Amino acid sequence: MTQDVEMKEVAAPSNSTSSAVPSTLQHLKEIAALIETGAYAREVRRVVRAVRLTITLRRKLKASVVSAFLGYALAAGSEAHARLVSYLPREDEHDMEVDTASSVTQPPVKHSLPELEIYCYLLVLIFLIDQKKFSEAKACSSTSIARLRTLNRRTVDVLASRLYFYYSYSYEMTGDLAEIRGNLLALHRIATLRHDELGQETLLNLLLRNYLHYNLYDQAEKLRSKAPRFEAHSNQQFCRYLFYLGKIRTIQLEYTDAKESLLQAARKAPAAARGFRVQCNKWAIIVRLLLGEIPERTVFMQKGMKKALVPYFELTNAVRVGDLELFRVVAEKFASTFSSDGTHNLIVRLRHNVIRTGLRNISISYSRISLADVAQKLRLDSENPVADAESIVAKAIRDGAIDATIDHANGWMVSKETGDVYSTNEPQFAFNSRIAFCLNMHNEAVRALRFPPNSHKKEKESAEKRRERQQQEQELAKHIAEEDDDEF
Known part of the structure; x- marks a missing residue:
């Protein structure tokens, strides 16, 4: 008996260590259960959590894992299962052995939820894009969009917004972005009619990106001005909207509004979105130069952006000095960088600012x-x-x-x-602009406050309890009065 106990105590840690680390397939099954719970309870936050967990797992996805999950989530003879499996490459033998061994422990459970089917489309699409298989991703995204048109469920809206993004991204990577402009407009109209605000802001940003990709700034501004107004639900989509708005305002020579939009987009963007923040800073630097301002050196020394902002630092130095020859040399040296960033036409406008700065230095000297x-x-x-x-x-x-x-x-x-600047209205204008900026930041902070849900119902319940208590007290007082009358 003692030997058996000792053997069991020795063997127990090996089993616990093997079962302590769940596989990627097991994580996907847990996400599927989360989506199922959110669909039945009509809780969108569970679907949002499922999407976030999927993004963290995307680096661990393999063809065999995705195929095994499709067999778990969808019926084997269904049209969706056959279509999605056809997009996946053939599995490796080693991966197949691991997945079959893990799938034996738990028998597959078939689901018929639309949310789970749309999630399978999203999972396959993410896997294909990460594997650089953009032609297959293009076909898969088109099929998923056709399936989405037939669904009108609020729990699908979060998954649909991600599918819209990857749908546009796959067509952009294949160079066919102009083909889906009509489909995006139709999807935006459907999302508006269904009051899908998350889908509206996602599709609006995709349409603006589509127009700006082909330098159709007038069409982008017309769409933006005619689009229905709504409160932003996603911080990422709101940052993208501010960035596109800043680019449109810059081309339309409205530099003050463009500067505010671009700087706000750079501030609100998450720290992990380094590429997006770099693009916002590049455009903001050009806009500030066009306004006659010289950005501070700290703008170019931000963490992770120093190397990317070197061309714009040298350009700013040329504008600050007012040397037209140095400006021409810098523009020619980094012409390819400016063209890829889409700021080459704006730098041509800076020539007049360089001349004006040099002329101002001459007039002072x-x-x-x-x-x-x-x-x-x-x-x-x-x-x-x-x-x-x-x-x-x-x-x-x-x-x-x-x-x-x-x-x-x-x-x-x-x-x-040169006269005294304090005898003019310039200090008043500068002070007024700072006050307006602080008030705007305060108003945005107040709007971003979050209050506990259903707080008004608690107050209502307490009022009802108070009325019941008063009624009980009145009945008790009446009963006591009747007893006193009987005693007399």
Whole structure:
């Protein structure tokens, strides 16, 4: 007996260690049970949690694991099972042995829930995209969208929004993004009619991305202005919307609104979305330069962004100095980077800002200087640099960039004495803009506050209990009064 006990105590740890670490297939089965519970209870938060757990498992997905899960979640003879299995590559023999061994322990349970079927589409689509099989992902996403059109369940909306995103992504990676524009518009109309707000904001961002991919800024602005207004439900989708809005405002020369949208998108974006934050900062730097501002050095020294922002740092330095030749060298040096970022056309606009900055430095340094020297210091490479310098100086004086006059007889630019800035309205304007920014941040913080659900019902229940207690007290008082009458 003692030997048996000792043997059991020795053998127990090996079994516990083997069963302590669940496999990827077991995790997927738990996610399926979570989706099933959320579908029957009509709790969307359980489906949201299932999607988050799936994203954490995507690096561990294999063809054999996905195929085994499809056999567990869907009926073997169903159309959805046959179609999804056809998109998967053939499994490896080693993976098949592991999965068959794990599937023997628990018999497959067949489900007929639409939520679970849509989840299977999403799982296969994520696996195909991670494996760089974009043609198969394109076909799978088209099939899933056709299936989604027939469903109108609020518990499917979270899964549908992810399918919309991967649907557009698979077509973008194959270069056929323009083909699905009509389908995206139709899906957005269906989501609006069904009051699917998460689907609306996802599809609106996908449509804006579709238009901006082909530089159709006017169509994007028309769609954005005509789209129905609703409160943002996803922080990620709201950040994307702000980024696209900033790009549209930049092209439309509304630099102040564009700067606010881009900086807000960069602040609200999660720390893990480094690529998105880099793109927001690139566009925000260009917009600030177009506004005549010079970004701080700390903008270019952010963690994980220093290498990506090197071209824009050198560009900012050229604009700050006002050296037109240095600006041309930097623009040519990083032309491929600016073209891939989509900021090349904006950098062409910066040439005028470089000239204006250089002219402002000249007007501060010299009380009187000839137009020929101005053209030489600005490095104007034209046929008649003196005439060009005169027109540039005249335009800068008219716009208020410099406080000077032109002596046409002698060919001079005469600068006026700089006055006290505090005698003007500039400090008031700057203070007003800071106050407006702080008030806007406070209002957004108040809107983002979350209150416990059904708090009003608790107050209502307490009021009902109070009325019942008062009624009981009145009945008790009446009963006591009747007893007193009987005694007399």
